[in-house]
Amino acid sequence: MEIQKEVHFFKSLFDAVPSPVFFKDTKGVYRFCNKAFAEYSGLPKKEIIGRTDYDLNSKKVAAAYHEIDLMLIQNRQVQYYEVSFKNADGTRQDIIFNKACYVNENGLVTGLVGVLIDVTERRRVEEERQRLAQELQKAFAEIRILKEVLPICSYCGKIRNDEGSWLKIESYIEDLIGTKFSHGICTECVKKKYPKYHEKKVHKEE
Secondary structure (H helix, E strand, O other): OHHHHHHHHHHHHHHHOOOOEEEEEOOOOEEEEOHHHHHHHOOOHHHOOOOOHHHHOOHHHHHHHHHHHHHHHHHOOOEEEEEEEEOOOOOEEEEEEEEEEEEOOOOOEEEEEEEEEEOHHHHHHHHHHHHHHHHHHHHHHHHHHHHOOOOEOOOOOOEEOOOOOEEOHHHHHHHHHOOOOOOOOOHHHHHHHOHHHHHHHHHHHO
16 A cells, blocks of 8 residues: 555656656656656657657657667766757747666666756747847947948048948948938028028918
């Protein structure tokens, strides 16, 4: 009775672990998995226990898992590797596998235990951070370029770019940093170019 209680306790304990956990024997047969692993696999436990990766995955994926498991059993070292794949809905998922051999009281390897860690969100955040860092570096580089001495025509005000072409200042800045320009007329130019309109506007405001 005590043994049954202990078994129930450890099964409940592993089911409470949020990360997927599994145990395979040396032939690659799944002998145990927790609730999180079943959810990760998309299968109930009864359809996982007693089966191999060849039953649960494509032949190519199963062969890769089998080769990695054999290396682990032969070397008796802890394995740590990451797998990235696409789900059926097209979203990417990044999983880290932590695996180690299970050794009995005689020092013989009787199987391997594995824990899966989903790092999809962590990778997404890292990629977003890298993207923002690259954009920031690009912005700083553009600012440095704008701070340099620019060759500008004394008559028409065009700027010469690195290729030797003379561009309007709007075109130069737009090509450099993508800023779009809208055009208007400042108050001083309105006075000079359209004096009658300016006087009319002043009288109206008064």
